[in-house]
Amino acid sequence: MAKTKTQSPSDLPALRAMITARMLERGGGAMQQRLVDAAKEIGVSHTALSRFLSGDSDISVEMCIRLANYLDHSVPDVLTLAGFTDVATIIKGSKPRPITSHALELQRIIQPLNDSQRSAVLGVARNTANVLRATKTK
Numbered sequence: 691m692a693k694t695k696t697q698s699p700s701d702l703p704a705l706r707a708m709i710t711a712r713m714l715e716r717g718g719g720a721m722q723q724r725l726v727d728a729a730k731e732i733g734v735s736h737t738a739l740s741r742f743l744s745g746d747s748d749i750s751v752e753m754c755i756r757l758a759n760y761l762d763h764s765v766p767d768v769l770t771l772a773g774f775t776d777v778a779t780i781i782k783g784s785k786p787r788p789i790t791s792h793a794l795e796l797q798r799i800i801q802p803l804n805d806s807q808r809s810a811v812l813g814v815a816r817n818t819a820n821v822l823r824a825t826k827t828k
Contacts, residue, residue, distance in 0.1 A: 701770070701771045701772065701773060702745075702749070702771075702772065702773070704771055705749070705757075705768070705771045705772055706742070706743055706745075708761055708763075708771075709728075709739075709743060709757065709760075709761065710722070710743065712728075712760060712761055713725075713728050716728070716731075725739060725740055725743075728760070731760060732753075732756050732757060732759075732760045733756045734753055734756060738753065749772050751769065751772075751774055751777055754768045754769045754772045754774060755768075755769075765778075765781055766778040766779075766781050766782045769781065796815065799811065800812065
């Protein structure tokens with residue numbers, strides 16, 4: 691994953707505080723969610739999260755995108771806090787892709803499943819789509 695240096699680190703302390711506050715909230719208020727659990731939920735290594743929170747490393751655009759979901763904030767807002775205003779502006783200007791009825795149906799099917807079951811269903815769907823694409827091109 692390519693790392694992009696942040697443009698304006700002055701808002702990084704606020705972003706770190708937001709992450710810490712969310713970890714406290716997810717931990718039940720009495721104590722923080724474990725760093726390993728937060729990193730897993732975000733989709734980054736615990737080392738990367740620890741280094742960012744301690745100020746030992748910068749943040750990437752990819753990590754900002756992952757954090758937006760964890761923090762329940764928009765991607766452009768998190769990118770702006772991290773100093774990626776140019777990327778945030780591009781994303782704000784892009785139109786969201788419409789959700790198809792097929793995507794809604796797949797979401798309805800997998801919603802009640804646990805993570806492992808969802809992964810299995812999506813893996814089968816991906817493999818089937820690849821086979822269909824390969825057959826279509828012949």
